[in-house]
Amino acid sequence: MSARYRNFQPADTDGLLALWDQARGSGFEPVYSLAEVLASCNQDHAIVAYEANEIIGVAVGRVAHEQGWVVLLVVDEAHRSLGIGGRLLGELEIDMARSGITKLSMLVVNDGNSRVLEKVGFVDLKHLKYFEREVSVSERERELLQNLGGRVLARDLWGKIAGMKNEKEMLERRLVLPLSDAKLAEAFGVEPPKAIVLFGPPGTGKTTFAKAVASRLDWPFIEVFPSRLAGDPNGVAGGLREVFTEVNELENVVVFIDEVEEIASKRKGDPPSPTQGVTNELLKLIPNFREKPGHLLVVATNYIRALDDAFLRHGRFDYVIPIGLPDAEARRSIWTRYIPSLALAKIDLNELVTRSAGFSPADIEYAARKASQRALEQSVYESQVATRETSTTTTEHYLWAIGDTRRTVSDEVIDEFEQDIERLGRL
Ligand SMILES: Nc1ncnc2c1ncn2[C@@H]1O[C@H](COP(=O)(O)OP(=O)(O)OP(=O)(O)O)[C@@H](O)[C@H]1O
């Protein structure tokens, strides 16, 4: 009996599923997912080969402008080598040509049976290699994210954090490793962290690190601003509860609360302060949040000793991580970012790095701007040599500006920070 050919009909689905199962592991391994193939059967182009009432082969295709893609080609085992595959592709091509394609392409698994394809005119483009990348957020999630003010960050933020080698290594090991490969973590009995605290003096990069972790994991990032929830009809506590309920719908997410001491400071006084209800609410929300895998809560504070003791108790936050002032390498990179490229070659960076020890990134930015402004004024009003092609900014300008900048983080604050690390840090 010879095979006959026609367009796919919904009633052919069972036959297709049977062939699908057969094809797996047979050298005609499907490349696209079943969901993709079924969608194309219904919306794009699909041809079946049949004999009596039995489906013995299927070819499915999809059009992308002038290029057609074969998303599935399978022939029943008992009917191979009879030219059915070639004929299916021929019928599919005729069907798809009506949509204006000029080329038909196909992806096959590497060790698959490509000789069959060469026989019917396909060329093996050996110089091409296939790459793919997961889309991190689905369309439905995108809408939810937008409502929550969240977004997917650029992918390179982690790499952009200069220096801070110890902090980065610690976060890479404790957070990124178990969170990015939950199966591996499970195999070793490691429970991936669900919530962490970052603490340290102002401007040391806590916010930067929180975003960089999200970027590194390729998870969306949502910053929650408790002060902005004040307008909620149910108050800040109610608003917070609502945000956490919505967040629960997301597959993966990093939720960030900055300056958390504002809503979770030590409970004291009678009557209790107005933030008391908010602190209590947050304490209730964290255990729920912790139940959902693929979610990470990051809170940051400049003032960890002000936090409520219950807040820091074991079981709520997996790690309490200090983020200190930028080390020499980080300072170098921050200087480089703020010194104009025209001046950079002439500047003694090593000297600036040494002399700015104890500066926060924001202090460096301030000093750099000050140096530039002074150099500009001098060259215009005093020496009158200003041109747009050269820069007369010198190392001296920067050293003067460093001398004229007060460190944000005093020795006293650094001392306190060291004590906090000792007493409250948890790595
Ligand atoms: N390691 C680093 N390399 C380059 N730039 C950095 C680094 N750390 C911080 N910065 C820059 O310094 C500035 C301050 O950092 P950030 O806002 O993350 O600090 P913070 O600890 O969150 O401050 P605050 O306590 O005021 O909230 C930002 O502009 C950031 O880009």
Ligand SMILES: [Mg+2]
């Ligand atoms: Mg911050």
